[in-house]
Amino acid sequence: AEDINLSLEGEGVELPSRKNDNTRKVLESKGTPKRQQVEPETSKSGTVKLTKPVALWTQQDVCKWLKKHCPNQYQIYSESFKQHDITGRALLRLTDKKLERMGIAQESLRQHILQQVLQLKVREEVRNLQLLTQGRKEIHPQ
Numbered sequence: 001a002e003d004i005n006l007s008l009e010g011e012g013v014e015l016p017s018r019k020n021d022n023t024r025k026v027l028e029s030k031g032t033p034k035r036q037q038v039e040p041e042t043s044k045s046g047t048v049k050l051t052k053p054v055a056l057w058t059q060q061d062v063c064k065w066l067k068k069h070c071p072n073q074y075q076i077y078s079e080s081f082k083q084h085d086i087t088g089r090a091l092l093r094l095t096d097k098k099l100e101r102m103g104i105a106q107e108s109l110r111q112h113i114l115q116q117v118l119q120l121k122v123r124e125e126v127r128n129l130q131l132l133t134q135g136r137k138e139i140h141p142q
Contacts, residue, residue, distance in 0.1 A: 054124050057088025069116040073109060
């Protein structure tokens with residue numbers, strides 16, 4: 001068996017230079033997950049890819065998410081969200097009462113926002129689990 005050295009900085013798996021250059025290329029091509037890109041990207045299915053943790057989203061990131069997930073009421077919501085400086089961290093902590101205080105009077109609209117936030121939380125949890133299991137596979141190959 002070949003010796004495998006792991007880099008502690010999270011740079012992935014490094015293999016000593018030996019005959020098996022194909023293995024090296026495959027491992028290097030996977031790279032490491034990029035956690036902090038500037039803004040959420042939109043995938044082909046139309047969902048926002050979580051390229052950075054929601055808690056690090058700026059007000060602009062939240063507005064992009066809002067436009068995608070609440071397009072019919074975007075104008076109303078975005079003004080209120082900007083006024084109240086809703087960043088990713090604040091978005092994750094929204095409640096029905098907070099939305100009501102922000103001026104979103106209609107209960108069905110508040111529930112729609114909260115449902116979208118819940119789906120966002122679930123997607124982020126799934127992403128975190130995938131990153132964790134991916135990291136485990138790199139550290140403990142089978």
